[in-house]
Amino acid sequence: MRVTLKIWRQKEADSPGFFERHPVEKVSEDMSFFEMLDMLNDQLVLAGKTPIAFDHDCREGICGTCGLFINGRAHGPLTGITTCQLHMRSFKDGETIVVEPWRAKAFPVIKDLIVDRISFDRIMEAGGYVSINTGGTPDANEIPIPKANADEAMDAAACIGCGACVATCKNSSAMLFVSAKVSQLALLPQGQPEREIRVSNMVTQMDKEGFGSCTNTGACEVECPKEISIIHIARLNREFIKSSF
Amino acid sequence: MLNSNVPSGPLTEKWTKHKFDLKLVNPANKRKYNIIVVGTGLAGASAAASLAELGYNVQAFSYHESPRRAHSIAAQGGINAAKNYPNDGDSIFRLFYDTIKGGDYRSREANVYRLAEISNNIIDQCVAQGVPFAREYGGLLDNRSFGGAQVSRTFYARGQTGQQLLLGCYSALVRQMHAGKVKFHPRHEMQDLVMINGEAKGIITRNLITGEIQSHAAHAVVLATGGYGNAYFLSTNAMASNATAAWRAHKKGAYFANPSFVQIHPTCIPVASEHQSKLTLMSESLRNDGRVWVPKKKGDKRNPAEISEDERDYYLERLYPSFGNLVPRDVASRRAKEMCDLGNGVGETGLAVYLDFEDAIQRMGRDAVTEKYGNLFDMYKQITGENPYKTPMRIYPAIHYTMGGLWVDYNLMSTIPGLYILGEANFSDHGANRLGASALMQGLADGYFILPYTIGDYLTGKLGESISTDHEAFKDAETSVKNKISTLLSVNGERTVDNIHKELGLILWENVGMARNRAGLEKAINEIPKLKNEFWQNVKVTGTADELNPELEKAGRVADFLELGELMARDALNREESCGGHFREEHQTEENEAKRNDEEFTYVSTWQYKGKDKPSELHKENLIFENVELTTRSYK
Ligand SMILES: Cc1cc2nc3c(=O)[nH]c(=O)nc-3n(C[C@H](O)[C@H](O)[C@H](O)COP(=O)(O)OP(=O)(O)OC[C@H]3O[C@@H](n4cnc5c(N)ncnc54)[C@H](O)[C@@H]3O)c2cc1C
Numbered sequence: 001m002r003v004t005l006k007i008w009r010q011k012e013a014d015s016p017g018f019f020e021r022h023p024v025e026k027v028s029e030d031m032s033f034f035e036m037l038d039m040l041n042d043q044l045v046l047a048g049k050t051p052i053a054f055d056h057d058c059r060e061g062i063c064g065t066c067g068l069f070i071n072g073r074a075h076g077p078l079t080g081i082t083t084c085q086l087h088m089r090s091f092k093d094g095e096t097i098v099v100e101p102w103r104a105k106a107f108p109v110i111k112d113l114i115v116d117r118i119s120f121d122r123i124m125e126a127g128g129y130v131s132i133n134t135g136g137t138p139d140a141n142e143i144p145i146p147k148a149n150a151d152e153a154m155d156a157a158a159c160i161g162c163g164a165c166v167a168t169c170k171n172s173s174a175m176l177f178v179s180a181k182v183s184q185l186a187l188l189p190q191g192q193p194e195r196e197i198r199v200s201n202m203v204t205q206m207d208k209e210g211f212g213s214c215t216n217t218g219a220c221e222v223e224c225p226k227e228i229s230i231i232h233i234a235r236l237n238r239e240f241i242k243s244s245f
Numbered sequence: 246m247l248n249s250n251v252p253s254g255p256l257t258e259k260w261t262k263h264k265f266d267l268k269l270v271n272p273a274n275k276r277k278y279n280i281i282v283v284g285t286g287l288a289g290a291s292a293a294a295s296l297a298e299l300g301y302n303v304q305a306f307s308y309h310e311s312p313r314r315a316h317s318i319a320a321q322g323g324i325n326a327a328k329n330y331p332n333d334g335d336s337i338f339r340l341f342y343d344t345i346k347g348g349d350y351r352s353r354e355a356n357v358y359r360l361a362e363i364s365n366n367i368i369d370q371c372v373a374q375g376v377p378f379a380r381e382y383g384g385l386l387d388n389r390s391f392g393g394a395q396v397s398r399t400f401y402a403r404g405q406t407g408q409q410l411l412l413g414c415y416s417a418l419v420r421q422m423h424a425g426k427v428k429f430h431p432r433h434e435m436q437d438l439v440m441i442n443g444e445a446k447g448i449i450t451r452n453l454i455t456g457e458i459q460s461h462a463a464h465a466v467v468l469a470t471g472g473y474g475n476a477y478f479l480s481t482n483a484m485a486s487n488a489t490a491a492w493r494a495h496k497k498g499a500y501f502a503n504p505s506f507v508q509i510h511p512t513c514i515p516v517a518s519e520h521q522s523k524l525t526l527m528s529e530s531l532r533n534d535g536r537v538w539v540p541k542k543k544g545d546k547r548n549p550a551e552i553s554e555d556e557r558d559y560y561l562e563r564l565y566p567s568f569g570n571l572v573p574r575d576v577a578s579r580r581a582k583e584m585c586d587l588g589n590g591v592g593e594t595g596l597a598v599y600l601d602f603e604d605a606i607q608r609m610g611r612d613a614v615t616e617k618y619g620n621l622f623d624m625y626k627q628i629t630g631e632n633p634y635k636t637p638m639r640i641y642p643a644i645h646y647t648m649g650g651l652w653v654d655y656n657l658m659s660t661i662p663g664l665y666i667l668g669e670a671n672f673s674d675h676g677a678n679r680l681g682a683s684a685l686m687q688g689l690a691d692g693y694f695i696l697p698y699t700i701g702d703y704l705t706g707k708l709g710e711s712i713s714t715d716h717e718a719f720k721d722a723e724t725s726v727k728n729k730i731s732t733l734l735s736v737n738g739e740r741t742v743d744n745i746h747k748e749l750g751l752i753l754w755e756n757v758g759m760a761r762n763r764a765g766l767e768k769a770i771n772e773i774p775k776l777k778n779e780f781w782q783n784v785k786v787t788g789t790a791d792e793l794n795p796e797l798e799k800a801g802r803v804a805d806f807l808e809l810g811e812l813m814a815r816d817a818l819n820r821e822e823s824c825g826g827h828f829r830e831e832h833q834t835e836e837n838e839a840k841r842n843d844e845e846f847t848y849v850s851t852w853q854y855k856g857k858d859k860p861s862e863l864h865k866e867n868l869i870f871e872n873v874e875l876t877t878r879s880y881k
């Protein structure tokens with residue numbers, strides 16, 4: 001098949017960006033979206049042009065490094081997957097595909113399709129942990145945890161920190177991302193001692209980073225590749241209110 | 246002579262005794278030491294956090310944007326520990342024994358025993374961090390049997406164990422970053438190790454966004470930079486995983502051990518197109534319930550549903566009645582290759598075998614199968630477009646893990662004083678073959694529970710030592726790094742980095758892969774240096790040194806793989822025996838099983854770099870077994 005990419009180019013953070021068109025021939029349906037980009041990049045290199053920079057690593061949907069806005073949707077047309085899991089069989093022959101980076105104030109573009117998500121790390125630094133040191137911990141089976149709680153904590157913990165929720169939200173809110181960690185630890189006995197201070201510190205940092213506020217549109221949940229539920233946002237809100245008393 | 250520094254005394258008391266004998270750094274003095282940790286995967290992040298908690302000043306580096314990203318995150322199956330929660334007869338000694346035996350008696354007894362001892366602490370640590378391991382209805386932790394073990398000792402978090410363990414380390418690390426005890430440098434790639442008076446005292450990095458070359462000094466340097474499976478181009482490793490940090494340390498004097506010991510994982514999704522950029526692992530846990538088979542008739546291209554029971558060869562169950570589908574990885578991989586070489590392979594290329602869940606679905610019900618493997622089935626469907634609930638998966642072996650790595654002694658110190666190597670980057674615990682769910686265990690043992698003790702012994706002697714990046718050793722190293730980069734950019738040839746990398750990968754896969762022989766290895770030793778020349782004369786790297794330049798990053802890494810690849814072949818040629826993942830066709834039994842040569846090869850092959858285009862020198866660490874008897878691995 002043949003596709004045309006209308007793809008975002010930006011030399012560096014401060015330079016203006018623009019769309020560039022690239023026809024790509026001989027695309028096979030079994031190629032992943034990134035393998036199609038690899039092929040295009042190979043051609044660009046041989047022609048002495050600058051290849052398109054994009055972030056990726058595991059190419060199997062778990063590391064959270066990749067993330068492109070494709071035809072107006074975070075991680076492309078399918079739900080429940082990351083950009084690296086997208087295959088060309090999801091596109092039509094002859095289609096023009098628009099490819100952009102995540103766009104959010106708290107995620108400045110570094111180059112082309114690569115953005116800086118270090119703001120996520122700073123939110124985690126503010127409280128996304130249990131304050132214990134290495135060693136001296138009790139036996140792992142000392143505290144039984146109801147399976148349902150452990151399972152729900154795992155649902156939340158599955159967040160890969162990709163930022164699709166932010167990119168897709170009209171307010172660029174990071175609530176889904178933050179709630180996933182708050183919820184995981186609030187559901188587990190290990191998270192109890194710091195339950196209140198954690199949510200309060202993380203939310204404060206989130207606001208400081210310039211993420212917008214949540215107006216409950218639910219768009220994040222739809223585009224989240226790990227299908228993190230907005231139930232966790234509700235829990236974050238309850239936790240936050242409790243912590244302010 | 247290589248001194249492994251294994252303490253004397255009975256096996257079960259070595260580590261306890263050693264911890265007592267190690268010199269301690271006074272708590273008030275810890276803050277006077279700077280330690281560099283390169284790599285923040287499981288091994289590096291656990292080490293960096295634990296060292297900072299003790300009071301040391303840590304500088305951590307990763308080429309990733311965040312310590313939440315690392316190849317470790319992709320581990321699916323689980324992590325072993327000798328808790329014996331299921332009451333099925335596990336013990337520290339059994340985990341030790343299984344690991345030694347699984348490694349085909351090519352690892353160091355004392356290290357492996359310590360690993361088994363520490364395994365239980367790791368689980369306690371992770372649970373305390375809030376890692377949501379799978380649980381039973383009664384609220385206690387669930388265990389499963391994994392990768393050829395006959396006890397259930399594997400802890401897991403759905404199919405995302407590596408992710409949850411790494412996020413646990415990450416949480417400990419960000420806590421120390423917040424406390425100001427760890428300074429993390431994202432998107433910084435180590436380019437060289439800096440030595441002063443023969444000891445490791447710093448590193449040179451490239452800032453991957455700006456291209457800036459920087460020097461960093463410290464009292465000790467820790468590398469936890471992962472494995473080198475990507476030398477083969479196609480592997481299950483993350484795209485950026487590479488050998489550069491280890492290789493450049495090797496060139497500065499750190500010996501490289503067992504470079505030819507690589508693990509080929511039996512259950513990966515087969516190659517689909519010439520543009521394939523990586524291979525995806527289907528967790529080994531699938532072999533607990535899936536059955537491996539090929540059609541009895543060669544070249545049988547019928548739809549699997551049309552092939553009746555008696556026309557199928559469940560070859561693992563046939564050849565290994567007691568272990569069946571759960572034989573270790575090396576055995577399962579080699580047998581799959583054999584079936585395909587005989588012409589019984591399936592799929593378009595004939596390079597695949599079936600992994601069938603029909604029986605499991607009938608026995609356990611579809612829901613139970615979904616509960617256990619749902620995400621893996623989804624992943625398979627997403628990649629291949631086929632539904633494994635309806636038709637068997639097609640799988641084929643792929644490069645997965647490297648047992649070889651920089652040589653370390655019992656303290657995890659390399660042959661360079663002050664340079665420590667952790668995780669997959671070292672050679673230590675898995676011998677010639679790693680058991681499933683043991684890499685996560687080893688990385689975390691190294692980082693949480695071993696290095697924080699052993700590094701103090703070296704540091705005590707260095708109190709008050711001041712190291713400055715003004716030292717000429719730093720200036721020299723910076724200059725050589727800059728020169729190397731500008732050479733890469735100036736070749737301006739006609740082949741892309743990936744194109745040359747693919748060729749290297751093919752040479753290695755065909756000659757230093759699942760089955761090796763003298764002629765093939767000699768061919769590789771002949772071809773790789775030629776390809777290396779081709780690279781330096783004909784590679785094309787676009788862009789400049791002072792910008793984010795992924796092509797330049799790849800070029801530097803492939804330059805190192807080209808050198809390492811040759812050493813892998815030389816090591817495989819030297820080892821005239823078959824053991825674990827190293828299968829030399831000249832050395833097999835009549836039943837095509839690996840034939841070890843304990844008489845001559847019960848040693849670690851350790852290679853010293855002797856300079857550009859000079860052959861490396863082999864040093865041997867003889868392995869002494871006092872507690873287990875060397876037997877032939879049998880899984881019949
Ligand atoms: C798909 C898959 C599934 C697996 N499943 C399991 C499993 O179920 N159980 C199990 O026990 N094992 C499993 N393994 C193996 C295991 O995941 C790895 O061996 C282990 O995670 C390696 O951890 P590490 O910390 O040593 O290295 P890595 O996680 O590879 O981390 C390397 C770190 O070093 C950094 N780095 C490297 N070079 C440089 C440089 N030059 N400069 C700066 N930073 C650098 C990287 O940025 C990264 O932070 C699996 C492996 C794969 C591929």
Ligand code: SF4
Pocket residue numbers: 158159160161162163164165166176177180223224225226227228
């Ligand atoms: S909540 Fe979902 S979309 Fe947001 S960062 Fe996590 S995985 Fe990505």
Ligand code: FES
Pocket residue numbers: 055056057058059060061062063064065066067082083084085
């Ligand atoms: S590259 Fe890892 S999630 Fe896409």
